[in-house]
Amino acid sequence: YGLETHLGMIQKHIHAFKPGVVIVDPISNFLGAGTQAEAGTMLLRLIDFLKSEQITSLFTHLNIGGGSLEQTDEGVSSIIDSWLLMRDTECDNERRSSLTILKSRGMAHSREIRSFRLTDHGIELGDLTDHEC
Numbered sequence: 001y002g003l004e005t006h007l008g009m010i011q012k013h014i015h016a017f018k019p020g021v022v023i024v025d026p027i028s029n030f031l032g033a034g035t036q037a038e039a040g041t042m043l044l045r046l047i048d049f050l051k052s053e054q055i056t057s058l059f060t061h062l063n064i065g066g067g068s069l070e071q072t073d074e075g076v077s078s079i080i081d082s083w084l085l086m087r088d089t090e091c092d093n094e095r096r097s098s099l100t101i102l103k104s105r106g107m108a109h110s111r112e113i114r115s116f117r118l119t120d121h122g123i124e125l126g127d128l129t130d131h132e133c
Contacts, residue, residue: 003039047079083103
């Protein structure tokens with residue numbers, strides 16, 4: 001489908017299902033369905049729709065080496081309320097995951113970089129120094 005069809009179908013399903021939370025994983029895939037500007041416009045409209053419906057949303061973006069980690073190609077970082085950066089690094093033949101809050105509009109937040117693990121009991125945060133090479 002094109003981006004307009006994707007947006008229309010998403011809105012149709014949201015009106016029918018009435019979710020409290022919507023997750024879009026990853027928004028970078030929309031670049032394959034149109035230009036960078038078209039994907040950005042579609043996502044701005046989707047974010048505006050979700051906010052107007054008071055639906056909490058979570059968007060992921062895959063960043064493949066070399067790009068800025070504090071913005072997206074689609075240009076939506078300026079309207080996102082909270083921006084988390086999750087990063088994997090290789091160390092001693094294993095992948096290590098870290099998490100930091102780049103911004104959180106209108107809220108106090110930590111600027112620490114923390115290690116994290118996804119477990120059967122949720123996310124476990126640790127000190128990054130415990131996992132550095």
